[in-house]
Amino acid sequence: MLFHSLQPLLKRNQDHSFSSVSLHCHDVNSLLRKLGADLSVIQDSILIGCSDRGHAHFCLDLAAVDAAAVEEESGGKFVDLRKSYFLLSESKAPLVAKSQALLRWHQTHRFCSCSGKLTQRNRAGSHRFTAGTQNYSYPQMSPVVIALVHDGTRCLLGRQASFPPGLYSALAGFCDMGESVEESVRREVAEEAGLEVLSVTYSSSQHWPFPNSSFMIGCFAAVSPAHSQLSVDRSELEDARWFDLEQIERGLSVRTPPRRGAPAVTWFPPKHAIGHRLISEWAELQRRHMTSR
Numbered sequence: 001m002l003f004h005s006l007q008p009l010l011k012r013n014q015d016h017s018f019s020s021v022s023l024h025c026h027d028v029n030s031l032l033r034k035l036g037a038d039l040s041v042i043q044d045s046i047l048i049g050c051s052d053r054g055h056a057h058f059c060l061d062l063a064a065v066d067a068a069a070v071e072e073e074s075g076g077k078f079v080d081l082r083k084s085y086f087l088l089s090e091s092k093a094p095l096v097a098k099s100q101a102l103l104r105w106h107q108t109h110r111f112c113s114c115s116g117k118l119t120q121r122n123r124a125g126s127h128r129f130t131a132g133t134q135n136y137s138y139p140q141m142s143p144v145v146i147a148l149v150h151d152g153t154r155c156l157l158g159r160q161a162s163f164p165p166g167l168y169s170a171l172a173g174f175c176d177m178g179e180s181v182e183e184s185v186r187r188e189v190a191e192e193a194g195l196e197v198l199s200v201t202y203s204s205s206q207h208w209p210f211p212n213s214s215f216m217i218g219c220f221a222a223v224s225p226a227h228s229q230l231s232v233d234r235s236e237l238e239d240a241r242w243f244d245l246e247q248i249e250r251g252l253s254v255r256t257p258p259r260r261g262a263p264a265v266t267w268f269p270p271k272h273a274i275g276h277r278l279i280s281e282w283a284e285l286q287r288r289h290m291t292s293r
């Protein structure tokens with residue numbers, strides 16, 4: 001899987017969907033040869049895993065090669081990761097995200113944080129070390145809690161000023177050193193919405209490549225309907241509101257992201273974001289709860 005300055009190489013399929021360009025090692029070799037590039041860059045490839053059939057998969061950043069020439073030869077295009085993530089299918093996006101995260105980690109950990117000396121990678125690229133020392137470093141993710149707050153009949157969504165217009169998601173925040181997941185959820189919800197969480201239930205998790213490499217821990221957080229008055233921290237969130245099931249269903253039905261120039265609508269993160277998963281899980285539970293009453 002090829003990248004250029006951390007942008008994955010994508011191609012448009014005949015059905016207009018997008019996929020990442022996967023080339024065999026000898027194809028990469030001949031591509032580099034054609035472009036007159038240094039063939040030894042292939043040794044910078046990082047192992048990302050094995051297919052079910054036991055084929056090893058690697059990623060490689062061709063930052064030292066002319067991007068336009070690679071695009072022309074391969075018929076693909078290097079696309080910014082945030083854009084790629086939403087162009088790719090739910091099954092393809094995580095591998096591209098993982099590859100970019102590993103490449104980024106290697107590019108930003110060239111020096112030992114203890115001695116300042118240059119570090120080396122092991123052959124697979126699973127860690128780096130400082131020659132002659134016991135200093136090893138491994139790729140890292142920052143834990144982030146993402147909590148869908150609910151009060152029995154409504155759930156709480158917020159938006160940061162940096163989100164695209166109309167996009168609302170569950171509240172999220174980085175875990176502080178030493179905190180448990182439950183403590184992080186209680187603190188984030190108290191800080192951002194001024195609410196007291198009564199109980200936290202784990203839902204699911206995902207690796208999220210933004211802003212660097214986050215480990216998203218998805219939870220539901222229950223608050224009392226009698227104490228659901230919001231006090232929103234406007235320095236963190238531009239807005240936060242309670243949504244009932246009908247409003248959530250309307251948001252889930254919006255094609256994301258809405259076309260530029262389309263009328264303003266409220267919409268939610270795309271399917272492969274954990275925010276979407278939490279919102280649709282809550283809607284499903286709520287529907288079941290309403291039909292059983």
Ligand SMILES: NC(=O)C1=CN([C@@H]2O[C@H](COP(=O)(O)OP(=O)(O)OC[C@H]3O[C@@H](n4cnc5c(N)ncnc54)[C@H](O)[C@@H]3O)[C@@H](O)[C@H]2O)C=CC1
Pocket residue numbers: 142144146169170171172173174208210211214216236269273274275276
């Ligand atoms: N996958 C999904 O559905 C969603 C993912 N997210 C992700 O969750 C992340 C965290 O949410 P925020 O509300 O922005 O967090 P937040 O509420 O903790 O605020 C962000 C601030 O936390 C500080 N911070 C503390 N530790 C940090 C670290 N390890 N790396 C970077 N900044 C750190 C920085 O000052 C940063 O500006 C976002 O970057 C976003 O990409 C957010 C919503 C939905």
Ligand SMILES: [Mg+2]
Pocket residue numbers: 171172173192236
């Ligand atoms: Mg936050």
